[in-house]
Amino acid sequence: MTTLTKEQPEQTIDWSARLELIAAILSGIIILAAWILGKNGTESFSITLYIIAFLIGGYAKAKEGIEETIKNKELNVEMLMIFAAIGSGIIGYWAEGAILIFIFAISGALETYTLNKSHNEISSLMELQPEEAWLLLEDGSEKKVSTDSLSIGSILLVKPGERIPVDGEILSGVTSIDMSAINGESIPVTKRENDELFAGTVNISGAIRMTMTKPSSETLFQKIITMVQNAQSEKSPSQQFIERFEGSYVKIVLAAVVIMMFLPHFLFNWDWTTSFYRAIVLLVVASPCALMASIMPATLAAVSNGARKGVLFKGGIHLEHLSTLQAFAFDKTGTLTNGKPIVMDFIVREGTDMKEALALFAGAESLSNHPLAKAIIHYATEHGVEPERNLHIEDVPGFGIKAETDHGEILIGKPKFVGEELVEEFQDNVAVSLANEGKTVIFMRDEQGIVALAALQDTLRKEAISAIKSLQSLGLRTVMLTGDNEKTAHAIANEVGVDSYVAECLPEEKVVQLKQLLKEHGTVGMVGDGINDAPALATATSGIAMGEGTDVALETADVVLMQNDLNRLSYAIKLSRKMQRIVKQNVFFSIAVISILIIANFMQVVDLPLGVIGHEGSTILVILNGLRMLNKIE
Structure with missing residues (x-):
């Protein structure tokens, strides 16, 4: 799977998709010319054109399939398509084989294009990452330099309208900072002397002098980018199962194709050409392309959606876990309270x-x-x-x-x-x-x-009561864990509306309480500030940290709420549940299409071009369905 780095912007991936699409269209034009020539009696020349169309249209997918087969030592769906096209040519169905390659190439180009959409959030983040800064020299003059050349302690000037180049603190000046790149919140925050600044945020109103406190490679902004990239590259358990299943399934399909070549000839008196042709069609329609695309696009889109809303997931597995949670435990200080x-x-x-x-x-x-x-x-x-x-x-x-x-x-x-x-x-x-x-x-x-x-x-927190009500409306039990005495804990629990609470609960006792909740409910989320709650966050099924720019929160939790907004927790739950619904829809739909096409092929009511359209069309549909996760969750 493709991930984005500073040296590999989104445009590189877009060009690969465009080249695939151009090659597919060119092969389609050649196929049309070959068909016209074949109608006019120049059959040998038309076959030559079909072969050229094979090579142009199928090159990208064939290269991908062969490389993956060598790397993983397992056959894959791309290899099935190659075998089907070659088989079609062997039995004289050059036009059908070329159409197969054409539609497969078009489908592949569209898959690449649509999958790239899920990387847009990372690309837009990377474009916000400053690469230059105004360095203040000892004589008071300023010099524009690369952020990579700066060191901790460098004194920088940030003018109105410019992005903060690195993490640091204000030495002098007062201004308003647009923090939306970090936490998704569009309302500016006033910053004064000694206040913390984060790279990628925007200085709105006043010129300020700041000192650099972290290397440019370790800024919070860079950590967010790295975190979301890792989340996009880390596969969920469901995706891992599907990919393990692919190798075995391909072998089963190949075995079925071999049987289909011979058995119907003897059992149903099919002629050899029909048996071979139906075996080739089976090779196409039984390929698990749609099934393979059922999960990953939806997961990538959901991770991107969360990043846009200030909810960071450390991987697809954590996004998947959120949908299974039955209860939430909350730390009080710094989580439910300010x-x-x-x-x-x-x-x-x-x-x-x-x-x-x-x-x-x-x-x-x-x-x-x-x-x-x-x-x-x-x-x-x-x-x-x-x-x-x-x-x-x-x-x-x-x-x-x-x-x-x-x-x-x-x-x-x-x-x-x-x-x-x-x-x-x-x-x-x-x-x-x-x-x-x-x-x-x-x-x-x-x-x-x-x-x-x-x-x-x-x-x-002003949103604490509404956040607890939202979680309860989703069927989740809420528990408050606090080190406060019984009276204080009781008063806060009543005010915020949690289902139950545990008072005088030290950090090590929170782990004991988490284990008890896990026994009762099976899956439990823990929400804390990411510092003294680290053991409890690690014990829970899903650890959710209140971020607000703390490095500790990024390190300890599975999910980070960057704006410290508890209402985003219910958004994350809804996002996860919607993703699981879409994945189930995709899996059911792809299996149903494969089953129908296999039966239709055996009954000889679907030919190779129609089988290819049904097979590749279902793949595109599940990808587009997965990309619905980019939309706002209501």
Whole structure:
């Protein structure tokens, strides 16, 4: 099968298809001339023309068939067509043999052309891959250079309207970036200093200076191209079975043809010419061309369709597996939720100034990189409060923070750290009701008791509820796996609408839960962020990672949702199920056509040209049916 590389653009493949088509048409013209000459009595010259038509029209397929036979040491359908054409000439049916070659050549050219359509997404991606960049020199001047010549740390200038040449970070400037080449999302994203940039995306509004952080050969964009190329070259189990079946089937057909040459002559008193002719027709109509084309075009088209929508499959096998899933397990943080907690409530002691308490709270948290600390600092900034800086801070691992102020010592952390009795007394034990709502509560205490509390909560992704409903409407069971406590897990599970949940589930315990789900349902998908969920992703039938440009997600999962959009998960399921329906249609149709043509040949109601048309026509129809996978899934 053909795959595209930077050195082998789609145009190369298109030209091969055009040459095949030109050769086929030329052989058809020669056949017509030979037929006219044969009618006028110049039979020997017409036979010569038929032979020329054989050579011109059949060269491409004969070459392909012989090379594949030598390589795999197995006969194939191309060889069956060659044998049929030669056999037709031997028994004097030169015109029929030439027509066979002509239609077979036309069919082959059309197959090549239609199969190339499934590579269009890769070709369009490759055209977006920048090959040049503006390198900023030490004297401040700029020079256009090849991206291959750049090294990590190179300082580049990207002007408005240009594509980001390599992966990197913004050094200076503010702009809007069109990320559609990476994640399929057309809405521009604002990028500022220190924000990450990806090769292939478009700088829309402002000139920026950036530094290169990855070699051009290892950019996320290149990894996406490589990933989809590999997916197109990796064959599904069904396709592998069909190809293994081809060698045995061809041998069976050849054996049947040999029997057909002799047995009807003795059993049904057919003359030798009729027996040989019907054997040649059997050789044509029994060939499994349509069956061989039932799966691969549909798979290639589905992989391309997914790539266009920001759903990347690592291979046909994973696309096939999605249609069999009975349940989905979801990580919570970073998957069903945004993974960034925010302050929902800030309550202070009676008589305490809220801004003073918040400044002290945020000041104590200012040296921490913990997500909860960042959320509190962000909350203070939003309310125009400057964190207190004149503090001596001591981190108490596993509990919280101890800080010395001008007015004495304060403690910030969990109830056990600040005093459970004081927590119960604060505001009529308001912390219990906040915890029951699934919020994480942090307390600040001074010598007089609890000064303030901050209740934080990780927020659901805006599409999480609709995504879960979509999966449930497709008959899939949904389970949430989270390391949060029971109350928080219960609150989130109720809000998002999953069928069940498991709380206080550590990464290694997620694997145990996955194995239990596999026992119950047979096939289970796991959706996670591709980092701490890697073991669970590997255990599941299909591991689906939330991508958003992370290399880890591309490495660990079978399927990657590039936009972190959970709604694309149901799209992927529908895509897989539609592909399986089309494959079943193609297999049933191709077997039915072969069976009908074999029976019709035995009853002597189908001649060689009509048999060729039926055989090759069915092949084209299953390919075109497979290419319906390029259409948007509703």
